[in-house]
Amino acid sequence: MRKILKGQGRSPRVMITDKLRSYGAAKREIMPGVEHRYHKGLNNRAENSHQPVRRRERIMKRFKSARQLQCFVSIHDPIATLFHIPRHDIPSAHHRELRTAAMKTWHQIARLHAA
Numbered sequence: 001m002r003k004i005l006k007g008q009g010r011s012p013r014v015m016i017t018d019k020l021r022s023y024g025a026a027k028r029e030i031m032p033g034v035e036h037r038y039h040k041g042l043n044n045r046a047e048n049s050h051q052p053v054r055r056r057e058r059i060m061k062r063f064k065s066a067r068q069l070q071c072f073v074s075i076h077d078p079i080a081t082l083f084h085i086p087r088h089d090i091p092s093a094h095h096r097e098l099r100t101a102a103m104k105t106w107h108q109i110a111r112l113h114a115a
Helices: 001-009 020-028 044-049 050-058 066-083 090-113
Strands: 012-015 036-039
Touching: 012 020, 020 036, 066 090
Parallel strands: 012 036
Antiparallel strands: none
């Protein structure tokens, strides 16, 4: 919680968490003057923003730590986007051309990082 607050630069007006009791104890110690709201659904916006990462975590269960996973995910996304070519309204020949171009780009990137 301290790391999150340092990154913000200023203290929040209201803190919204789920009903985990340890949040209240930590909040009283770190920011006693901030209003704290416990609610099951008020923090859904924050929870839902993590869903794509959580989905990938479930798929890639062999990571030893969250940091290792985050490092992989930060590299994986741009590369996965390079190879994800939408198939709607694209003839097969054009799709093969796009895949070939993606593979050439990937080989160039791999050569740069190997050197």
